[in-house]
Amino acid sequence: MSTHILTVKAFLDKVKSLGFWGRIFQWSEVKRELVDAAASLASLQNEVSSSQQELNASQLQLSVLQEAKRNMETQLQSINKELGIYKERAQNCEREMLQVKEENIQLKKEDEFRAQKYSEEIVSLQGIKNSLQEERAKEVQLRHEEELNRLKALKETWSFHQTDVQGRMKQICQKHTLHYIDKPPFKGDPDNTLFICDEYVVFDAKSPAGDDLKNFPLYLKSQAEGAKKYAKIDGVKKDIFLVVPTNTLHCIKEFVYNLADYDVYIVSADSLEPLILSLCKIEDYEFAEQLSPEDRENICRIIGKFAHLSKRRIQIDAFFARQFIELAYKSENSLPADIHEKVLEFERSEKLNPPQEKRAKAISIKELETENLKIETEVAAKGVTLPNELIADVLNDLSLYK
Numbered sequence: 145m146s147t148h149i150l151t152v153k154a155f156l157d158k159v160k161s162l163g164f165w166g167r168i169f170q171w172s173e174v175k176r177e178l179v180d181a182a183a184s185l186a187s188l189q190n191e192v193s194s195s196q197q198e199l200n201a202s203q204l205q206l207s208v209l210q211e212a213k214r215n216m217e218t219q220l221q222s223i224n225k226e227l228g229i230y231k232e233r234a235q236n237c238e239r240e241m242l243q244v245k246e247e248n249i250q251l252k253k254e255d256e257f258r259a260q261k262y263s264e265e266i267v268s269l270q271g272i273k274n275s276l277q278e279e280r281a282k283e284v285q286l287r288h289e290e291e292l293n294r295l296k297a298l299k300e301t302w303s304f305h306q307t308d309v310q311g312r313m314k315q316i317c318q319k320h321t322l323h324y325i326d327k328p329p330f331k332g333d334p335d336n337t338l339f340i341c342d343e344y345v346v347f348d349a350k351s352p353a354g355d356d357l358k359n360f361p362l363y364l365k366s367q368a369e370g371a372k373k374y375a376k377i378d379g380v381k382k383d384i385f386l387v388v389p390t391n392t393l394h395c396i397k398e399f400v401y402n403l404a405d406y407d408v409y410i411v412s413a414d415s416l417e418p419l420i421l422s423l424c425k426i427e428d429y430e431f432a433e434q435l436s437p438e439d440r441e442n443i444c445r446i447i448g449k450f451a452h453l454s455k456r457r458i459q460i461d462a463f464f465a466r467q468f469i470e471l472a473y474k475s476e477n478s479l480p481a482d483i484h485e486k487v488l489e490f491e492r493s494e495k496l497n498p499p500q501e502k503r504a505k506a507i508s509i510k511e512l513e514t515e516n517l518k519i520e521t522e523v524a525a526k527g528v529t530l531p532n533e534l535i536a537d538v539l540n541d542l543s544l545y546k
Contacts, residue, residue, distance in 0.1 A: 305349055305351040305388075305389050305413070306335055306349040306351070308413065309335065309336060309347070309349040309387050309413055309416070310335060310336055310349070312413060312416055312417075313336045313338070313347060313416065316416060316417050316420055317338065317420075320420070320421065320424065322338060322339075322340070322420065322424065323338065323339040323340075324336070324337075324338060325337040325338065325339055325344065328344055330344070330374075330377045330379070330380065331373070331377070332373050332374055332377075334346045334347070334348050334374060335347065335348050335349045335387075336348070336349070336387075338420065338423075340381075340420075340423050340424060341423070342379075343379060343380065343381040344377075344379055344380045344381065345381045345383070345385070345423060346371070346374045346380065346381070346384050346385065347385045347387055347416070348367070348371070348384070348385070348386050348387065349386075349387045350363070350364060350367055350386045350387065350388050351388065351389055351392070352392060357392060357395040358395070360392060360395055360396070361395065361396055361397060361398065364386060364388070364396065364410060365398075365401065367386060368384070368386065368401040368403070368408035368410075369401075369403070371384040371386075371406070371408055372403070372405070372406065375405055375406030376405065382405065382406040382407065383406070383407050383408075383409060384406060384407070384408045384409070385408075385409050385411050385419070386408060386409070386410050386411070387411055387412070387413055387416065388410060388411070388412060388413075389412070389413060390412045390413060390414050393412055396410060398410075399411075475487065
């Protein structure tokens with residue numbers, strides 16, 4: 145307890161216990177203690193005021209602390225809520241981790257099963273591969289042996305080709321009573337020579353020199369060009385025949401060489417007999433007296449018809465050529481200059497593409513008749529009539545500048 149409070153309390157207790165005589169004789173002492181009590185009371189009032197200020201400050205601080213407490217409690221609730229969420233997430237993560245572990249264990253088991261199965265399949269596949277390789281090696285070896293045998297047979301065939309062709313030629317000549325010349329009476333040494341229709345027909349046997357057939361066509365071409373030594377001899381037929389093995393025909397693209405003064409034909413050994421018979425058939429018609437009068441009459445009639453048609457065609461073409469040339473001169477001299485320039489412009493833009501003649505291709509009569517019928521049909525569709533008989537008579541009556 146404070147000293148000032150004790151002083152005031154002691155003064156009050158003394159005043160209460162002071163009697164009449166004491167108030168009279170001890171009043172000065174009471175006054176002195178009263179002054180002390182008053183001073184103590186003033187000090188006590190100051191202390192009370194200071195305590196009140198401290199209390200107010202403490203209350204303010206308490207309210208601040210209470211507000212802070214409420215904020216802390218709010219934050220604590222939020223943290224507890226977040227903690228609950230995190231706990232739930234953690235539980236979910238734990239469950240997912242357990243599920244992933246189970247899946248991982250299952251996948252490991254499956255991977256081990258696959259690895260084991262893969263190893264077994266690899267072993268099986270390796271066995272199949274070895275088996276296939278062995279079979280392939282056997283097949284390649286078999287094909288190699290077959291190819292070697294084929295090449296060997298080809299070589300044997302090619303090596304005996306000249307002898308084989310000579311034997312066949314002699315056999316054919318003996319069978320059909322033809323004249324085979326062993327030693328021809330001219331320079332050169334052909335393999336086989338026949339005397340047909342007062343001409344020496346040369347049959348030269350040619351075969352590949354090696355296994356590769358790629359150069360065989362070039363070899364035949366050079367031999368065809370070298371056959372000129374036979375063709376330039378009088379009495380030798382201008383058709384030279386090169387006889388090749390039948391099993392080489394697949395690599396030959398050109399079977400006829402039309403050279404300047406002679407022709408060379410590539411034939412197989414199997415086609416010798418029909419070829420020689422065809423040459424003999426030509427000999428049957430070499431002499432006109434052997435033909436019947438009717439045959440000679442037909443031949444002469446056809447040749448005369450061709451000669452007349454050819455000359456008339458030349459005559460008619462020359463007539464129309466003169467007419468077209470005169471018309472061209474008239475168009476240049478008679479037309480106005482501006483019209484003539486326009487005509488020249490159109491003339492330069494025109495182009496004629498007549499049918500091209502392809503080598504070694506016969507002109508089909510059926511195609512000509514079809515084309516002619518097509519033209520007549522187009523003309524008739526336009527209302528133009530073509531009396532062919534009258535046109536022929538009119539053309540025959542034209543003088544054509546005779």
